[in-house]
Amino acid sequence: MANIVLRDLRHSYMPAPKSDADWALKRLALEWADGGAYALLGPSGCGKTTLLNLISGLLAPTEGQILFDGRDVTKASPEERNIAQVFQFPVIYDTMTVYDNLAFPLRNRRVAERDVDDRVREVATMLELDSMLKHRAAGLTADGKQKISLGRGLVRSDVNVIMFDEPLTVIDPHLKWVLRSKLKELHQRIRRTMIYVTHDQTEALTFANQVVVMKDGEIVQIGTPVELFERPAHTFVGHFIGSPGMNVLPCDVRGGRAIFAGEAIETANGAACRGEGKGFELGVRPEFVSFASEGVPVDVVKVLDAGRYRIVETTHGGHTIKMLVPEDESIPQGSARLRFAPERTRIYENGWLVT
């Protein structure tokens, strides 16, 4: 187990990166505490897998340092780093039995056969693989195979960190939920640092205590799921997390107040807003928009029933504003006025939260 520090890490797949776009991972610094459950969340191609491979040692960073418990492991091999990684597609050793698959990492490290047996049986019980230990691994279903990959990560009791690279991609939807809860439960039981890479916000938010949101090779925000939801540091986070995502509306700022559609709107961070003029945006989640007798005038365009609430789509001057309405509340026809909850409405400048 270890706490992990990334110091000014940068990586490019090109031999001589020049422009900003050549860097798969732009300068980033990060500290992960021992025993935490972290998620790396971002759209495809944002550099999550690159970051993961840098930590595991499958890639060497172009610049920067990686420290495990203060020890510089930047140049160490994956084996020396003593980490475990579960890949997107289940990797199993076809010719071996489930038992031998689980024992493989231990036997490679010349662990005594008695201890191997203990560990393998313990992990097999944890993952409910007991009954198939004697089966050939090749015959298992996709989720069974992924459990084996996971098991090979868990079988060593001294790994510094276990990393998951979109591990549920090939798993059937109904089993995804089962495996996800299993992972969460495992983390609570063994309290080892786990890093989970995904582009699926549900997976990230349910698994992790801390979520790192990435975009174009940069970290946009690090926070608990609640923080990411309530206080997105960037309009990207607001939009990427939440379903539907945050409404982002262009606005003017005058005297600490946002002006949208000719209405002055109270915001949580208006006071911090020293600038005036353009380049500002208003961010408010659909959860915090409601119908009111006065406020932003809109036209109701579409109503989507999502069960316990409805998603109402409205427009003003070509800008779409989505809102959530509880099922027992009535929805006005045609034109209406909207109120944005002041403590949940924030001003963003060039995408970033004004502070």
Place this chain on the structure above:
Amino acid sequence: MNKTVNQKAWFLILPVVLLVAFNAIIPLMTVVNYSVQESFGENAFFWSGVRWFEDVLHAERFHFALLRQSLFTAIILVIEIPLGLAIALAMPRKGPWVSVCLVLMALPLLIPWNVVGAMWNILALPDIGLLGRGLNAMGFEYNYTRQPFSAWFTIILMDVWHWTSLVVLLSYAGLVSIPEAYYQAAKIDGARQWAVFRYIQLPKLKYVLTIAILLRFMDSFMVYTEVVVLTGGGPGNSTTFLSIDLVKTALGQFDLGPAAAMSLIYFLIVLLLSWLFYTLMMRNEAR
């Protein structure tokens, strides 16, 4: 819903039936025809039953040819499969050298078989050939036209030079198709190079190697052109393999009956061994 039955569809497969009939069934039936008759001049044939088959199966000449053939095939399989695999493993997976290696490997396969025989014939000549003179200069007594051992040595060397590439290319294609994640996982699991080979590469190459062994088995068991051009089956009968013996019987002595019987036996041996090997290799997959 009623199923439409239309027997006219049979006409659609007629072209294929005709093609197969002309290139396989009819020639084969001709051979079967010869194998059960005694033929004389002026198209006179007499029924002889299974006599030719008995003769061939009891003939020492056939036994020795079969033995030489089997020995040759065994030797080249033992050399070419591991060697081809080793070369494929050593080849680069990316970069500019990939195409260079692939072209170099493909070259021997592009040379016509009789040219290969002629090339090695000249190369190995003890008086003017580079290989022949070189070996003699190093103190080896080497003369493939006189010593059976030299002849075997040359033929095997030639076959290895000519056909190892096939194994290399097949294995290489198999190796390249193994997803990177397997190697990454192996690294993280602390697997040494041998373990990576034994538990990842070899199992993933199983199908490709099965095909490579099958192809090399069939081709080497039927080897003809290169050997005829190089040694003509000599010295003596020491490199007279089944195919060469067959041609001698059929076209040298014009014994059509025994030659036909021998062809059928030969064909059945190749078929049986290929089937056996394939079934054994694929046995586990059915489960």
